[in-house]
Amino acid sequence: MAVATRFDAIIIGSGQAGNPLATALAAAGRKVALIEQNLLGGSCINYGCSPVKAMLASAERMQQVATAANYGIKAGKPTPNLRAIVERKDALIQAKRDGIQKNLTQEQKGITLLHGRATFTGARRLRVALADGGEQVLTAPRIFINTGTRAAVPPIEGLEESDFLTNVEILNLKELPEHLLILGGGYIGLEFGQMFRRFGSRVTIVSTATQLLENEDDDVCAAMQEQLAADGIEFVLQADVHRVSRNADGIYTLTAATPAGERRLRGTHLLVAVGREPNTDLLGLEAAGVATDEKGYVQVNERLQTNVRGVYALGDVHPGPQFTHISYDDYRLVRDNLLHGKRRTTTGRPVPYVVFTQPQLGRIGLNEKQAQEQKLSYRVATMPVRTIGRAQETGHTTGLMKVLVDGRGYLLGAAVFSEQGGEIMSMLQLAMAGGLTCDDLQDMVLAHPTWAEALNNLFSKLRQPG
Numbered sequence: 001m002a003v004a005t006r007f008d009a010i011i012i013g014s015g016q017a018g019n020p021l022a023t024a025l026a027a028a029g030r031k032v033a034l035i036e037q038n039l040l041g042g043s044c045i046n047y048g049c050s051p052v053k054a055m056l057a058s059a060e061r062m063q064q065v066a067t068a069a070n071y072g073i074k075a076g077k078p079t080p081n082l083r084a085i086v087e088r089k090d091a092l093i094q095a096k097r098d099g100i101q102k103n104l105t106q107e108q109k110g111i112t113l114l115h116g117r118a119t120f121t122g123a124r125r126l127r128v129a130l131a132d133g134g135e136q137v138l139t140a141p142r143i144f145i146n147t148g149t150r151a152a153v154p155p156i157e158g159l160e161e162s163d164f165l166t167n168v169e170i171l172n173l174k175e176l177p178e179h180l181l182i183l184g185g186g187y188i189g190l191e192f193g194q195m196f197r198r199f200g201s202r203v204t205i206v207s208t209a210t211q212l213l214e215n216e217d218d219d220v221c222a223a224m225q226e227q228l229a230a231d232g233i234e235f236v237l238q239a240d241v242h243r244v245s246r247n248a249d250g251i252y253t254l255t256a257a258t259p260a261g262e263r264r265l266r267g268t269h270l271l272v273a274v275g276r277e278p279n280t281d282l283l284g285l286e287a288a289g290v291a292t293d294e295k296g297y298v299q300v301n302e303r304l305q306t307n308v309r310g311v312y313a314l315g316d317v318h319p320g321p322q323f324t325h326i327s328y329d330d331y332r333l334v335r336d337n338l339l340h341g342k343r344r345t346t347t348g349r350p351v352p353y354v355v356f357t358q359p360q361l362g363r364i365g366l367n368e369k370q371a372q373e374q375k376l377s378y379r380v381a382t383m384p385v386r387t388i389g390r391a392q393e394t395g396h397t398t399g400l401m402k403v404l405v406d407g408r409g410y411l412l413g414a415a416v417f418s419e420q421g422g423e424i425m426s427m428l429q430l431a432m433a434g435g436l437t438c439d440d441l442q443d444m445v446l447a448h449p450t451w452a453e454a455l456n457n458l459f460s461k462l463r464q465p466g
């Protein structure tokens with residue numbers, strides 16, 4: 001048996017929690033090992049937030065040129081150069097990866113970076129199959145699992161063999177899809193759908209749900225669908241795709257049961273974006289005795305401790321919202337508890353999020369559906385974006401803003417589907433954190449003519465629901 005190298009802490013996965021945790025532990029004098037089987041930076045940097053938003057910026061620029069005539073500007077028909085768009089994205093994420101590598105290996109002493117796949121062989125013991133051959137055995141009294149997720153693949157006949165795309169492959173296409181079929185009407189489906197539609201592909205979103213982003217309020221979902229339909233995206237909702245095939249010319253056919261009967265949907269490319277599954281199946285958690293839920297997510301308490309003493313799970317690999325800022329906050333929580341003697345928990349943590357379509361959908365707190373499920377008494381205000389001066393001046397008139405307040409006038413939640421939706425939502429999040437009331441916001445002096453100024457009017461529209 002190989003001799004084990006002893007560390008104070010081992011981190012599995014170079015995700016949004018793992019990297020800063022390695023740095024913080026090493027800076028506090030701990031001997032740390034960080035193990036990554038693939039690219040430094042994990043999903044967000046390599047296959048998620050950063051590359052998608054970089055390419056969305058190209059799509060947005062396409063749209064600006066395509067609609068220039070509306071603003072009195074004569075411009076030719078824009079043509080995307082996908083290779084150049086992908087190269088721009090690659091340069092950006094390479095720089096981010098280089099920054100992480102430098103930070104872990106040069107700027108912070110005390111971190112051993114291992115490239116390979118880690119597997120538990122005991123509660124405090126791991127085997128690492130090194131990427132360049134051989135293996136290493138490590139032990140530590142504290143082990144942090146930050147192994148993230150991958151695209152879930154639904155059990156549909158013919159899908160596995162069909163050479164479909166996930167969020168990883170679609171970011172590196174060499175040619176524009178003529179007709180992109182997207183399975184799933186969630187964050188990933190919508191962001192890529194609008195991106196490729198704006199680049200000029202025909203796009204069809206196919207979802208089992210009755211509406212896009214099915215967890216949001218109906219009026220918000222309808223506004224999103226209206227915008228995407230105006231972009232020219234087609235939708236097939238309440239579709240149960242039960243067969244996928246691909247012919248010799250590479251054409252995909254999805255066979256789906258829909259309310260309008262059986263349909264066959266054909267396209268040149270297929271993106272599967274129906275949610276995620278955790279990277280725990282090859283982690284050997286059973287050897288450590290670490291408990292998972294029925295979907296394979298690592299079970300943790302509100303301090304991110306697993307059932308095995310000294311083993312923690314951070315980020316998307318445990319149940320809960322899957323966002324970069326949540327994974328990063330998991331790091332802060334563990335850091336504060338282990339290094340600064342605090343007793344922080346995940347209870348009551350705000351979960352803001354933004355769908356980066358244009359316009360953006362920024363969300364914080366409760367929506368109306370959730371307020372009703374919780375039988376809360378609330379007032380609601382809704383305002384179409386087309387009534388906002390800033391929207392009229394800039395020509396971005398799609399969307400709506402919606403806020404919920406409780407009986408004392410404190411904000412329960414907000415959905416801001418407008419230009420700068422993420423930024424305006426963040427203002428409302430600050431207002432919630434600072435305990436501002438609807439009266440404060442209705443009467444606050446906000447600069448004219450900003451998007452934020454619309455909040456004055458929005459709060460003047462509060463009414464009882466129904």
Ligand SMILES: Cc1cc2nc3c(=O)[nH]c(=O)nc-3n(C[C@H](O)[C@H](O)[C@H](O)COP(=O)(O)OP(=O)(O)OC[C@H]3O[C@@H](n4cnc5c(N)ncnc54)[C@H](O)[C@@H]3O)c2cc1C
Nearest residue numbers: 013015016037042043044048118147148315316322323324
């Ligand atoms: C297309 C897409 C777009 C997204 N956009 C946004 C966005 O705009 N905003 C937002 O907040 N969130 C977004 N997300 C979600 C966000 O990417 C994740 O929530 C975030 O990356 C959290 O990751 P993590 O820290 O859990 O680990 P990850 O970033 O998933 O990293 C886990 C790492 O562990 C490694 N690993 C796994 N198993 C092993 C093993 N056995 N041994 C060694 N290494 C291992 C993996 O290779 C990976 O590098 C997006 C996700 C996707 C897919």
Ligand SMILES: NC(=O)c1ccc[n+]([C@@H]2O[C@H](COP(=O)([O-])OP(=O)(O)OC[C@H]3O[C@@H](n4cnc5c(N)ncnc54)[C@H](O)[C@@H]3O)[C@@H](O)[C@H]2O)c1
Nearest residue numbers: 154184185186187188189207208209273274275322354355
């Ligand atoms: N802007 C952001 O913050 C951002 C962007 C992308 C991804 N993410 C994160 O990544 C996660 C995963 O995104 P996602 O879009 O894959 O998942 P999702 O859970 O957001 O949406 C999945 C969609 O697929 C549908 N669906 C499920 N099974 C299906 C099937 N068999 N056929 C057709 N449709 C089916 C669901 O009804 C749902 O609408 C998100 O939940 C989010 O946490 C965040």
